Amino acid sequence: MLSETSAATVRATLPAVGEAIGEISSVFYGRLFTAHPELLRDLFNRGNQANGTQQRALAGAVAAFASVLVQEGAAPQALLDRIAHKHASLGITRDQYPIVYTHLFAAIAEVLGEAATDDVVDAWTEVYWLMADTLCAIEDRLRDEAGVSGGTTWREFRVVGRYTETADVLTVLARPVDGHPIPRARAGQYVSVQVELPDGAHQIRQYSLTSTRTDAAQFAVKKLAGPPAGEVSGHLHQHLTEGDVVRISAPFGDVVLDVSDRPVLLASAGIGCTPMIGMLGDLAADTSARRVVVVHGDRDESTHAFRADLEQLVAKLPDAAAHVWYEHPQEDRPADRTGLVDLGTIDIPEGAVAYLCGPTAFLEAVGTQLRDRGVPAADIHYELFTPAGF
Incomplete structure (x- = not known):
């Protein structure tokens, strides 16, 4: 817990720090x-640095942690779990925390100036x-659980x-060179993939697993615009071939399918379907008796990755239904519905636990619709593909 003296100082300076984040x-x-x-060459996402999406992530996480700590008297566990999973996946080690501290607090002193008194810094x-x-404690536990x-x-x-899924989405299947099984992932988790780029940088990206098999890592890569934003996905699409060797992490991720018998809603848009296909695959493999409602939105049928998998997996479940929206459906292959996802047109089972993944606007809209339908916020779980997820 934070000492009373420090808590009072942090509470008093939170507005100034927040304004200067x-x-x-x-x-x-x-x-x-x-x-x-x-660190920029081989650890941090150069694309997110270039477009600014990661600029506020770390300092913002510290401020968010402090805010919850002084207001509620307890650490924000969900925030910490999300960051810890990402750190464990990236291979972050304890000796990197002092490096961050040195430069973060030098920045605080520079920006706040005279307001950064000894008491404030302490x-x-x-x-x-x-x-x-x-x-560090959470990350150690996660690595222990993953066997690393x-x-x-x-x-x-x-x-x-x-395997080509759509014009800009491919599935990669890779087996460990050492021949040993990989840690069994929980449905919804991701792996980090490290590739060497033409300039010698070893950039890392996370990709959702579309299967929890233990003989191989199976994940999907959507080609993004760039560079720099899409330098890794573009490299994988253009240059990765069978026989190539890549470095892949153990599976991590805190948004995972629960093991209860409650009804489940899987809602996605665009490439957000990847963790949902992993969850749906696990449910189908167990021939789960749970009621399953799958919702997906996309631009049109040609951009909808894993459409055939969605239909086949839903058909294997005794109590499942899929609802698909296309903004611009093709005449020969129409969607169930046209436009954006609207949960007001489907039945949401009572007591359902919901998993959402997609662009921020989709998550906000669907999250609001679920809360308006009476689904508690604690039963709505989001997977985010951006640093904003911190």
Whole structure:
């Protein structure tokens, strides 16, 4: 817990820190990458740095952690779990936390100026290390559970298949070079994939697993615009071939299918269908008796990845239904519905637990519709593909 003195100081300075988060983040990353260019080259997502989406993530997470801590007297577990899973997947280690501290607090001092008194710095230092120590403990536990404690999360995998799903989505199937089984993933989790780019950088991206098989990693890659935003996905689409070796992490991710018998709603848009296909595959493999409602929105049939898989998996379940919306349906292959996803037109089972994945606007709209239909916020789980997920 935060000391009473520090809590009072943090509470008093939260507005000023929150107002300056954007500038603090910019100064922080500038300092960090100047001192450690290898972190931008081989760890941080250069695309997210270039478009600004990651600029507020770390400093914003510290501020969010502090806000909950002083207002509720307890750590925000959901926030910490999400960050810890991402860190474990990326191979973040304890010795990197002091590096971040040095440059983050130099940025705070620079931006706040005289307002960054010794008392203020001491209080926020306590916040930072409380958060860091908690994250390290969670990350150690996650690595233990994944069977990669005391070593690296990375293993070499050989690509044994690549399959075109749509014009900009491909499925990659890769088996461990060492021949040993991979940790069994929970449906909804992701792996990190590290590739060497033409300039020598070793960039890392996370991709949702579309199957929880233990003999191979199976994940989908959507080609994004870029570079820099789509430099890894573009590289994989253009250059990855069968026989190539890539480094892949153990599976991580906190948005996973529960093991209850409650009804389940799987709602996605665009490439957000990937974790949902993984969840649906697990349900179908068990011939689950749960009531399952699958909702998906896309531009049209040609951009809808895993449409055939969706139909086949739903058909294997005794109590499942799928509802598809296309904004611009093709005349020969119409959707169930036209336009954007509207949950007001379908039955939401009482007591359902919902899993959502897709663009931010989709998540906000569907989340609101679910809450308006009486689904408790605690039963609505989001998977996000951006740093905003922190």
